[in-house]
Every structure is written in C-alpha cells, then in structure tokens.
Amino acid sequence: MNFLTKKSAFAYSALAISFMAIEAHALAIQGLSANQISADTTQIKVAFDGQPVTPVAYQQAGGKQLTLDFNQVSSGGLPRSMPINRGVVNEVTALNNGSMTRLMIDLKEQASYTSTIEGNNLLVNVKQGNQVVVNPSVAPASNQPMTVRVNPLLAPTSSSLATNYEGISAFNYTGNAQGGDVVVSLTNESIPVDVQRQGNKLVIRTTGTTIPRHLLRRIAGNGLVADVNATNQGQNGVITINMTGDFEYQAYQSGSTLNVSVLPPKMLREPTLEEKVYTGEPLSMEFQDVSVRTVLDVLAKFVNDNASGNQGYLNIVANDNVQGNITLRLMNVPWDQALDIILKSKGLGQRKNGNVILIAPASEIAAEEIKELEDARRVDELEPIRQEYIRLNYAKAEDIHELIGRVGSASSTIGSANNHNSLLSPRGNATFDARTNTIIINDTARSINNVRQLIETIDIPVKQVMIEARIVNASDSFSKQLGVKWGFNRTGNKFDIRGMNGLSSSNTESRFGNFAVDLGVTATSGISLGLLNIDNYALGLELSAMQADNKGELISSPKVLTTDKQTAKISSGVEIPYQEAAASGATSVSFKQATLALSATPNITPEGKIGLQLQITNSADSGDRVLGVPILTTDEINTNVVLEDGQTVVLGGVFKNTIGKNQSKVPFLGDLPGVGRLFRNDVRLNNKQELLIFVTPRIVNDGVSRY
Structure with missing residues (x-):
C-alpha cells in the first residue's frame, strides 16, 4: 500500500513538473486587436510572443460563433471578455485551462472567415456571409466541449486520456410519468462532461473517461422517459436518456455531482403548488473553482444583455461577506433558477427591491429582517393613538x-x-x-x-338581480306542444333560435318545429328542467297563444329584485281552514297553506353569468281528511343551475291527472249485449294538466355598481 501511495505521489509530482515545464516554455498570446479593413470585413489580430501555432477552428450557434483552440498556448494577460463591436464581430472571449487557450468570437450574424500568419501575428479576417472558407493556417474540427479549469493538474493530459481512466463512481435515475432526474457522481469535479440533445434523446458524455463495468446497465423508465442506458464508446462514457415525446431538460454541476432533469414542455404541464416557477431566460455556464462574485457578475451581465426594456435589467449588490469559490456546470437553466442554485450551494440569501438584488449570507438577511420587524414594533409602541x-x-x-x-x-x-x-x-x-x-x-x-x-x-354597492317568474297551468296538449316548440323565430335584427343562433332579413314572426329543448311529457309524475333561449317577448307570445286556444292559463307572473347572494322568495296559493280542538274541549279554526312557492338565490360569477339555487315547492289539497285535518299533496325540487344573463330556465313535470267515467242508461235495455249501446250514454274523462315554471334572472346594471 505504501508502495502504491509513493508511486501515485511520484506520478502526480512528475505530472506537475511536466506541466510546469510546459508552462515555462509555452507560447503566450500578448494581445488582441480588431480593425475594420473594409465595409464587410473585420480583421482580428492575435499577437504572440513567438511563431503562432495553427489553431483548431469550428463554428457554433448556427454560424454565429467562431471558436479557435490553441494547444499549449497560454492566454497571457488577455482579459476574459473583450468587446469589439466592429463590423460583424460583437466581442471575443478568452478561456484557458492551463494547456490550451480558446478564443470564442461572438458574431452578429453568420459570417465566413480566412486567416494568415504574418510574423508573430495571426490575422483572422471575418467577412459577412455564410460561406466558410478554410485556410491551411486554420484547421477545422468537430465541436468539442472545453472545460474552464483553474488548476492545470486537474486537466486530463494526452497520456492520461490514452490510459483511459474511470470518471464516474455512481449514477442513479428516479422519475415518474412526468419526467425524471439523473444524478451522476464524478470521480473528479474537473472531468469534462457534455450534455446534448439529439432528437428524442438526451446524451451525457464524459470526455476521455469511461464508466466502470459494474455501472454499465439499462434502467427502464415510464411515461416521458423510456429508459436510461449507460455504455462506453471508445474512451468516452455515455449515458443516454431515451424519451417517448417532446421534452425540456436542465443540467447543472455542483462540485463532483452532475444533476440532469427532464420534464415535459412548459405549455404541456401545470406547476404544482410546491414547485417554484422560474421565468428567466435559459443560460449555460461552466466554472471550475471560480470566485462566487465573478459568477454573480457573469450572471448579471447575461440578464442585462438579454433585457428588453428598463424593467428587465438586473443589478446585484454583494455583501462584503460573500466570499469563496464555486465549481458548477449549468446547461439550459433559467437564470433565476441558476441564481437560486448558486446561493443555496454557498449558504447565501437574497432580498429584492425593484430590479436590485442584495446578496448576503442567509443568516445575515434573516437577522436583518428580524431587526426591521423589531424596529417597526417599537415604532408602533411609541406612535401616538x-x-x-x-x-x-x-x-x-x-x-x-x-x-x-x-x-x-x-x-x-x-x-x-x-x-x-x-x-x-x-x-x-x-x-x-x-x-x-x-x-x-x-x-x-x-x-x-x-x-x-x-x-x-x-364597502361597495352589490349588484342586484331581477328574478322574473311565470307560473303556467297548461293542458296536456299545450304542454306537449310547448315541449316541441321550445324554439322561436324572431327576425328583423333579432335571433333565430333553433338550438343555435342565426340571423335572417324579414320582419315576420312564426312558430316552427325545429327546437332546442323537448319536454313533451309522457310520465305521470316527476319534475324536469330545461333551458329556453328565447327572449321575454317571444315567450309572452307563446303564452298568449296558449290562453287564446284555451289550452291553459297563466296563474301569475311575479317579479322580485334581490341583491347578489340574497334569497328571493315568491309564493302563491290558498289557506285551507279546518277546526282544531284543544284539550279543554274548545275549538278553533286553523289554516294549512296550499301554495306554490319559488325560492331563488342568485350568485353573479366574475364572467357575468348567474348561478341560481332554486327551490320549488308545490302543495295542493288532496281532498282527503284525517280527523278533519286536510291532507296536502306536495312536490318539491332543489337544484342549482348556471345561466347567461337573461336566459330562461324551465321547470316542468308537476302533473294533475283527472280520470273519470260516467254512464247513463235505460234500465234493463241498457244492459243488453250489443243493442244495449243504443240505450245508454258512456262518458270517459281523462284531463291532464301540467304546471310549468319559467324563471328568468337579469343583472340590473345601475351604472354605479362594480363587481
């Protein structure tokens, strides 16, 4: 064991010495400048302290970013971000990981490029247009991810890549029908990881490191995630998340832990009560052991660069106690979620005032809020009454x-x-x-x-509702006729009601047989309900025609005005007297009410509709007596309906069916078979009556009420 430890220490020492030797003799970039050499061409000059090397070049972001990788070249004193704003070039960003320098040239639009070497200078000419011209001095390559590292010992060298070491110590998947999370534990936080979407799958790739044999497996998913498959492809470990449909993903790395979440698109899902909704623009950022203040500055710059209007700008004020470094990798994460992740990982909190965010340790923010509450309480205690x-x-x-x-x-x-x-x-x-x-x-x-x-x-005026009721006693023939005639054609800029709305041009009125509601009655008991889409005038014509044809009568047409959510009651009937004896033997006259009562409680919805809680009671004298007390027959209904303003609800099915049979005949002769009909008179009576109740609520707009 000691031998292995000493051997490992020696290997790291040798590796460190080799890096130091490389750094001591490495080529360095001394400066970078840009000039507009023509109307459509911008020249970027990269100055070296020796003969320039040939960079590896590739384009990203649909041709709007040109990336140049210089192997074994240090960035010298170049700042990280260099605004250019000349021609098609926006800015140049310089990154270095100790063994390679990357220059990312941000373009305003697609452009072509050429390059030449003059002495110790590399000249890159960027020209408007999307045709890429490759020169021998710039070798194109496929897009490979670059990890920004501070400690060069953490960067895998060519020898370490060749020996192929394991970069993942564990990975796990948890999920449900709405998506899932993949958590990958890396053996070292500096291992390069690339997360890319490829059609209906998400690929996590560890560059130059493999997955241990015991972790090579397939995990079945459900719902959005079909399965998660871990394999090795050459010297790279690959975790593939296969999806069953469209998806969104978020990925971030904190320390040596990589978290990848997949979920349905925002338009296809609703956030849960526990889920915080993030609305910021998505971003991707990657840092290794970088100051928290630097990360916050980069985040604020991203938000301000993508702001639209004065309300979109973000200002961050960091407390003096915001210290320390952080290692993270965020991919396609909303910026406000990225801020939460950064703050939580460092035990920090935030207070927002307008577009200014104060960042401080969470304990300090909590103490400050407690102090403000205490100060406010003391002010209240001293404030005069x-x-x-x-x-x-x-x-x-x-x-x-x-x-x-x-x-x-x-x-x-x-x-x-x-x-x-x-x-x-x-x-x-x-x-x-x-x-x-x-x-x-x-x-x-x-x-x-x-x-x-x-x-x-x-303390505001409450809206009022006018409830109009029509109580109709209809014969069987009319109730059936009305049941199939619950539609009405009223023209002349009015509605044609046949189960749908339409318009016609004549000024005539007629009744027809294509109707929205059919309440033709065949049962002998029960109460039914329907909606009638005709106005007051049309309904009045129907009822007038009924009375003219002697098919029924309009018992009453009461109206009552009530406020929202207050019960209105309408009743009509008679009191039936009867004698009641007391224990002393004295008698008194008492009354029983046989009434038709309608109780309605309106509720105006925010959409302007009217919810009605209806209670209808119909009691009548049955004609029977028990100890002289009249027996009442009672029908009752309780229901809730939602109507448009001015729409009519119809309640029917309260029946009265009178069946009679009378016979007059000549004695003996009327009983003879056959010819007996000549000597007798048979009368059969079957009279059916139905009670129909029409209820129409209307919102009363008095010009003052507000809801």
Missing part, C-alpha cells in the same frame, strides 16, 4: 366591525393584546354605531390606514 370615524355607505357597520377583529363575542369593542388576527395594533380598539352605520377606531395611523384599505375594498 388617533381616533377615526368611518361612515359606511353600503356595508353594515356590525359586519365590518367583525371583519376588523374576527372576534366572535357579543361585545361591541375589539382590540386586545391577545387578538393576533386583528387589523388593529395591541393598543388599538374599534367599536361601531349601528344607528349611523359608523365604525369608530382608536389606533395608530398605520393601523387606521389598514382598516381604511379594507373598507375601500368591501
């Missing part, structure tokens, strides 16, 4: 008084130190005067203002 009289317009003072304190007692005074639900401070109290409908408050100015805001919200 005022008295305020608030006269109400529409609400009852007693109801508002109860809302202020939510105190369920008979006392008319609210305010105590134990009443934590009250809008008042511990020193405040409130009472009311029912005669003048006035609330009287004794409290601080802040508490009085809170009460005023509550009253402004609640």
